[in-house]
Every structure is written in C-alpha cells, then in structure tokens.
Amino acid sequence: MASTSRTPTGRGRGRGGWGGGSSSLPPPPSTLPLIIEEFFIVVYEDPLVKKALPKKFADYLDGQEPTKVYLREADCSPHLWTVEVLFDGQGRMYLDKGWENFSIAHGVDFGCFVHFKYEGDDVLTVKVFDGTMCKKYYYSDDEDTDDESDDDVKPCSHPL
Template sequence: MASTSRTPTRRGRGRGKGRGRGGRGDGSSSLPPPPSTLPLIIEEFFIVVYEDPLVKKALPKKFADYLDGQEPAKVYLRAADCGPRLWTVEVLFDGQGRMYLDKGWENFAIAHGVDFGFVHFKYEGDDVLTVKVFDGTMCRKYYYSDDDDTDDESDDDVKPCIHPL
C-alpha cells in the first residue's frame, strides 16, 4: 500500500496569509526600494497658522530644499475651489534654507478667509501651488467663484473673489 504523506509547509492553523516574515517563498520581495534610492518629490505640504494669518508665512524647509537651485522670485497660488485665477505672491529666501510667502500673501489670505487653522499646498510645477484652507476646527473651507475672471483685475485688489458655500 502506497503511503501518501503530506509534508506540512507551515506550522499553525492557517490564521491568514501574509503573516510573518515570509513573502511568496520564491525569493521575490514586494517591499519598495529603500528611501535613499528614491527621488525626492515634494508635492504636498501644509503650514499651521497659529499667529497673525496676514504676515509672511514660512514654507517647510524640505520644500525649499526641493527647489534648491531653482528658487523662484514668485509663486502663483490657486484656490482649489475658486476657478482658474492665479494670485501672484513674492517669495523670500533667507539664505539659511528657509522660504517665505511675502508680498501678495496678505491679499490672498484676506480674499480666502485664511485664519487660525492650517493651509494645505499642492505643488503643481511651474511655480504654481494649489491651496486648500482649513479653519480652526480643522474643517476645510469650501468656496465657489462667481466672478468673470476678467484680466482687468489687479493682484493688489483685496476684494474677495470667493463666497462661502
């Protein structure tokens, strides 16, 4: 009589696949490459607004490092819900790796209701940052635009172009 013995391949009672250190057992790994071999890509970041929302704002040093060698004199802010209008904001670098939103930030902040809370930025390339504003309760402020996006408006115009939903 032929004996059919089954050799157990794993101990335990089959409490789920993927537990432990093993992968597929075929030598392949589903782990990503180590961080040091990946390119540095900074697409999104936020700043916490805990003091006067209208004064210049420091952006994360890591984002400034990402732009190293390509420091723009200006960036263009676009509110995520407020149409295609771009707000021109001058940028300052302090020589110690810090980057600040300066002239033009106050107009953007007033028009978009920036107050205590935080502001989320997404870098779109070409010096354009899409912005989402969150209030002190950490809830996002949503807006819509009803302006005609006419080109005769000046960036110095502080008139709000948005309205809360």
C-alpha cells in the same frame, strides 16, 4: 505539504511583492528621489504676515528658487494669485508680498490649516481648513460679495 505565504485565493502577503524574496521589497527611503508635492502649514501667528514654507520644500527647489509663485484655490476657478517669494540664505522660503491679499480673500486666520500642492511651473494649489478642521468654501469672483449672508457658502460636510 509545504506552507507558503500565499492563500488559495491569491490574497495575502505572498501576492503583490511583500511576502516574497527581498527583491520584491521597495527600495529604502534613502535611495528614493526627493519629491515634495504636498505640504501644509498651520497658522499660529498673524495670518497676514509672510509665511514660512517647510524647509524640505525649499530644499526640493534648490537651484530653481522662484521669485514668485502662483496660488490657486484647489477645485476652483483658474484665477491665480501672484505671491512674491523670499529666501533667507539659510534655506528657508517665505510667501511674502501678495500673501496678505490671498489670506484676506480666503479667510486665513489663527488656527487655520493651509494645505499646498505643488503643480510645477511655480503653481501651488491651496486648500484652507478652518479651526474646526473643515474646508473653507468661497464665493466665486463673479458673485455679489456685498451680501454678508453665508447662505451661498457650502457648509462643512463632515463637522466634528
């Protein structure tokens, strides 16, 4: 009996395209379209100054460079933060005016990991993770923010 890469239950490399002929392999990366939907930055310098976004994302927007983007907290209210965008002529893109306000409101500080997801129409959803690599949570806009207690802030569900 000839051996095949399929198992009697249909599991394994023979099913789903990886164990078959070369026609079932995915195309090489150089032939795939450039789609940049998600990226991150790590805050190593003053969190309030303009922030460089990855060059690959700026390249993705080539020919459609916005003058501003709209930042939205992921999984939160529909409130959008308007942030001006600068391009330096060398293919670099920066979040500029408006970034400082967003940073302060969301507690972006040294060591934070900021995840962006491009939603199209110049909208980026943002998640901020603190130095313990746990997602930061925020008070909603309608809550009283004079109380400095953290009782209403969700704790990190998976601390390190």
